[in-house]
Every structure is written in structure tokens, then in C-alpha cells.
Amino acid sequence: MEITKRIIKKILLLFFGFLFLLIGMVGIIMPLLPTTPFVILAGICFSGSCKKLRDWLEKAPLFGHYIRHYREKTGISIWIKIKTLIFLWTGMIVSMVLAGMLLIYIILPIIGICVTIHIMLLKTAKHKSSENQDSLE
16 A cells, blocks of 8 residues: 555656646746746656656756756856846736736736745855856746
8 A cells, every 4th residue: 555655656746747847848938937936846746756857857958957056055146137037027018018908917017026036035146157057937
């Protein structure tokens, strides 16, 4: 019975790991959907289910730096924070203009403020190596 529970847990963690990774990939293209939290969640799920997948994700050129910086608590450079916020707010404003709906005018700024606060609260890296990694939030 205990073995069955562990197998089910691993399968669920794998499923959610791939789901969160997919959502994170979509977040690269859609400005309203953040990339980083979903990729980090995928890494957490893979950590509990399959070490090879966790290692693969951590070494992936597109996502690896998100997980490494989060796990190692090294932070991100101020330049990445600035680029991320510019991209975030540009996407938000374009989305609001294109949508033209009152509800969107209310919801998107709230989301933008929350994401901005989260980004500003992230540790700022003291080294320049993270500047080579682009953030597409």
C-alpha cells in the first residue's frame, strides 16, 4: 500500500511538473502570465518525482537560470529587474488598450502592481553573471 502511494505521488508530481513547465513556457509569450513562478513550481515538482528531470530543467538554457537563482538564493541583477518591469508594464498597457474593457482596466493594474512588488522584493544579485540571462516575465 505504501509503495502504491509513493508511485501515485511521483506520477502526480510529474504531471504537475510538466503542466507548470508548459504554463511557464506560455508565459514567455503572454505578458499576463508570469514565467518564473511556474518554472520554479515545475522544478519543485520534479525534485520530488525525478532527479533527472530536475537536473535537466536546471541545466536548460531557457529556464535553468530561474531555478538555480531561486534555489541558491543568489538573486537577479538590477538590470534584469528593470527589463522585466519594462516588459511587464508594456505588455499590460498593450493588453489593456487592445481589450478595451473596464474589468481589464481594473484587474491588470492590480496584477501588475502585485508582480512588480514581487520582483522588487526578490534579492538583487551583487554579481554581473545574471545579466547575461534574459527574463521574460
